[in-house]
Amino acid sequence: MPILEITDVSAGYGSGPDILRGLSLEVEEAKSYCIIGPNGAGKSTLFKVIAGLLHPRTGNVVFRGESLARRRPDQVLATGVCFVPQDQALFPEMSVRENLIMGAYLVKDRSLVKERLARVYEMFPILSERAGQDAGKLSGGQQQMLAMGRALMIDPILLMLDEPTLGLAPQIAQQIFSQVEQLKSMGLTVVIIEQNAQRGLELADWGVVLDLGIVRFEGPSEGILEDPRIRELYLGKAASTGETR
Amino acid sequence: MIEDRAAVGPEPSDPEPEQQEAQRPPGPARYRWYVLAAVVVALFALPLFRPMISSYNYVLTLGALILMWVAMSSSWNILGGFAGYISLGHSVFMGVGGYVAGVLLYYHGISPFLTAPLGGLAAVALGFLAGFITLRTRGPAFIISTIALLFMFLLMTDNFEYLGGAAGLPLPALPLSQEWLRVPFYYAMLLIALGAIWTAYRVAHSKFGMGLRAIAEDEVKAEVAGVPTRLYKISAFAISAFWVGVAGAIYGYSIAFVRPTVFFTIAISAQMVLMAIIGGKGTVAGPVVGAVLIYAINELSLVAFGATEFNIVIQGTMLVAVLLFFPLGIVGTLRKMNRLPAFLNWD
Amino acid sequence: MTNVIQVAILGLLLGGVYALMAAGLTLAFGVMRIVNLAHAAFIIASAYISFFAFEKLGIDPLLSVVFVMPIMFLFGVAVYQVLFRRIEGSKRFGEMTVLLTFGIAIMVEGLLGFAFTGIYRKAAPGYANESFIVDGLFLPQGDILFIPKGQFYASLLSIVLLVALWAFLRYSQTGYAIRATTQNRAAAEIVGVNVRRVSAISFGLSTALAGASGALMSYLFPFFPFRHWQWVAVLLALVVLGGMGSMKGAVIGALVLGVASSFVVDQIGPTWGPMTFYLALFLILLIRPQGLFGKEAPA
Structure with missing residues (x-):
């Protein structure tokens, strides 16, 4: 029984063309997914649609029996679906601590916020050290950790990470990956978009290949890299850049 | 291959709207220039018809002001x-x-x-x-x-x-x-x-x-x-x-x-902006259409209501309404709908 | 020396009121990127409410903030819902807001002129023409300082309201949401802030501040409908100077320019007072286009 069902979704920006063109995908609980595909395939757009930031033109998104398609972002978040965008979307002039507290904006119970804050600090000790610093002054890796930490403040069921290691040095990226690994072990359903396909697929249970707004291929992640057609079609470039990173 | 337009040949007397439906209406180009030339000639000739115009000075003053706003x-x-x-x-x-x-x-x-x-x-x-x-x-x-x-x-x-x-x-x-x-x-x-x-x-x-x-x-x-x-x-x-x-x-x-x-005074600047936006900013003909229209409305409301305050309210309301509902202005909207008369298509 | 202190005091008192007026303007820009050219028109409209409350009902202008602010808050929320929500997400939103509020300003001006004619108004509560007199202390023998009561109370009220605003933004849940939306609208959406609701509230707050400013204006400065252009020019100069959207910048800019213009008036003449603001604006554009406390070029 999947927790997230995306059926026949098309979506685009403003009066522009469809970016997603009848995309369908099912996500099962406590599994992890890696979405790969060329630029413009609609990966980030898919996340925005799920998060309620962009309403689909047709089709539906159902999370645990509830339709998300017409909901505002805050209503989607309240159901336990959390999105960390590519640019992290932090509040640059708020402190690390304030950013984390903003992550629990929808949580009314103060003691619960405190509890989760402690848990995030435990998981990302660097954030605890920098608690009073403005988020805008953190390094790239620290900002990514803050974005992930902030997402955990809502105690999500499903976490979407859009290229969390983009622009980070290899050892920092490695650190981020191991933290994603940790989230997985906590029972979270994680969906990740990753340019470094090799690394992303190693991390995930299931691989999804997007192209031109639809799912072209999906399957157990190990299989994908062996499939010569996929390798040639979609991973040729991504995989090779993955090696050099 | 000869273009469709050339094949049909010049038909200056055919101002059918269908002709203008074409993407960027090549339209009856000559007809467009005839209309414009006629307008300009009429404007130059206007002061010559002194005996036929009852309030001569008023008409010329009005004309001069409209032309000033057009400019x-x-x-x-x-x-x-x-x-x-x-x-x-x-x-x-x-x-x-x-x-x-x-x-x-x-x-x-x-x-x-x-x-x-x-x-x-x-x-x-x-x-x-x-x-x-x-x-x-x-x-x-x-x-x-x-x-x-x-x-x-x-x-x-x-x-x-x-x-x-x-x-x-x-x-x-x-x-x-x-x-x-x-x-x-x-x-x-x-x-x-x-x-x-x-x-x-x-x-x-x-x-x-x-x-x-x-x-x-x-x-x-x-x-x-x-x-x-x-x-x-x-x-x-x-x-x-x-x-x-x-x-x-x-x-x-x-x-x-x-x-x-x-x-x-900002009111004068406001007029220029209003005229250009209502006519269609970014088009050549827009401000001309807007200036004539706004000036006419001004004169009419002045005659009808007397009070300049009311005039100001009308202007403000028009600006807000146009921005919300026709941000492209008259000329811009007509062109988008492919309904712009050829003699106003100067872009 | 005493004269210098006197002029500086008058400038600071003036600056306090300017700060309140500019705070509303900068709030609307910070949260929603709305450049509200109608802000001063709203101030004048509010001044009429306070003026007539005083003339007809004998309600003190300072006291009238109690109802002028809520009225203007609701008005602001309504304006936001009716006009700005339609153009949200439009490609040239910033430009649209300027033109739209320009139209609103013209409408308000015309309606006020229609209803109340163009004659000068000024409420005259008892304290408007009285002063506190300070002598002794550190002053040379025989010298005295005047502190006009009306301006003093006005500045006091401005400070109270600004501190209240600051505390609201700093500590309340909605305040967090407003600051978050100011800093990164997309991020605010992602953490579950209902940015539309926050925007409507912020615009309401901004017009409520215009309401309070109007109550003060009703007895501090003579006003008539057309006057708002002059005011909005001064206020916008202040806001650009401070860095658009920066509350700190607006307040500091208001105080500094309040004092500066006060000296200009004292040394050169009263008609040149507003020139201080315009010159400061051009100077700042030449040296630091993003304003004193702005971070990037205002787009």
Whole structure:
């Protein structure tokens, strides 16, 4: 029984063309997914649609029996679906601590916020050290950790990470990956978009290949890299850049 | 292969709307020019029909004012419409033109009909200078600085003895009998309006105009594409000042005085903006249509309600309504619907 | 020396009121990127409410903030819902807001002129023409300082309201949401802030501040409908100077320019007072286009 069902979704920006063109995908609980595909395939757009930031033109998104398609972002978040965008979307002039507290904006119970804050600090000790610093002054890796930490403040069921290691040095990226690994072990359903396909697929249970707004291929992640057609079609470039990173 | 249009051959007498449905209506090009030429000839001939016009002076005064607004909103459009930089202080250039010609007449007795171009050049000079400073910013900050420019000039002229202070300078009337007095002003404004439209047309159809449109679309991309954005913007500011300055010179003479509150008030700038937006900013014909329409509405509401306050409310409401429902203005909306009459398609 | 202190005091008192007026303007820009050219028109409209409350009902202008602010808050929320929500997400939103509020300003001006004519108004509560007199202390023998009561109370009220605003933004849940939306609208959406609701509230707050400013204006400065252009020019100069959207910048800019213009008035003449603001604006555009406390070029 999947927790997230995306059926026949098309979506685009403003009066522009469809970016997603009848995309369908099912996500099962406590599994992890890696979405790969060329630029413009609609990966980030898919996340925005799920998060309620962009309403689909047709089709539906159902999370645990509830339709998300017409909901505002805050209503989607309240159901336990959390999105960390590519640019992290932090509040640059708020402190690390304030950013984390903003992550629990929808949580009314103060003691619960405190509890989760402690848990995030435990998981990302660097954030605890920098608690009073403005988020805008953190390094790239620290900002990514803050974005992930902030997402955990809502105690999500499903976490979407859009290229969390983009622009980070290899050892920092490695650190981020191991933290994603940790989230997985906590029972979270994680969906990740990753340019470094090799690394992303190693991390995930299931691989999804997007192209031109639809799912072209999906399957157990190990299989994908062996499939010569996929390798040639979609991973040729991504995989090779993955090696050099 | 011969183009469809050529094959059909010229059919100047066929203004069927279907003909204009075509993507960028090549339309009956000749018919378009006939209409325009007829309008221009009629405008030139208007003062000749003196016996047939009951309130001759009123009609000529009205005509001159409409033409002045056509000139000013067309000029405003070069910066505000093409380049997308909204100036809410454009009447400052009208004032500069008015004062330059006014001072030359008051102190040296030189007719503004001769010095009006000087007034325009002074406006251009101010445009360069002001553009140099204010165009360091974009968007709201730029708009605000144009308002500040206007108020600076109001303050300065208000307090400058040589310019007559708040009372301004009275100007001697044109040595003509009352019955012919409006004629020269009418012709001057007609020439100014044609000059302004011609300028806007030339800008719109030049590489420079393309650059301005690129700036309006996305300034960073324009810069990357090699458009010298800063130079273009400042030039657009300066060019858009010229005919406004010339019009100001003639206008001051026609009302026989120059005074700070005649020129340096935001209401005058507001009119230019309103006319260009309602007509369709960024199009050549838009400001012309807008000026005629708004001026007509002004006159009618003045006759109907008398009170100028009501007039102001109508203007504000129109601006809000057009922005919300027809942001492209009359010409822009018609063109989008492919319903624009060919004789108004000057882009 | 005493004169210098006197002028500085008057400037600071004036600056306090300017700060309140500019705070509303900068709030609307910070949160929603709305450049509200109608802000001063709203102030004048509010001044009429306070003026007539005083003339007809004998309600003290300072006290009238109690109802002028809520009225203007609701008005602001309504304006936001009716006009600005339609253009949200439009490509040239900043430019649209300027033109739209320009139209609103013209409408308000016309309606006020229609209803109340163009004559000067000024409420005259008892304290408007009285002063506190300070002598002794550190002053040379025989010298005295005047502190006009009306301006003093006005500045006091401005400070109270600004501190209240600051505390609201700093500590309340909605305040967090407003600051978050100011800093990064997309991020605010992602953490579950209903940015539309926050925007409507912020615009309401901004117009409520215009309401309070109007109550003060009703007895501090003579006003008539057309006057708002002059005011909005000064206020916008202040806001650009401070860095658009920066509350700190607006307040500091208001105080500094309040004092500066006060000296200009004292040394050169009263008509040149507003010139200080315009010149400061052009100077700042030349040296630092993003304003004193702005971070990037205002787009």
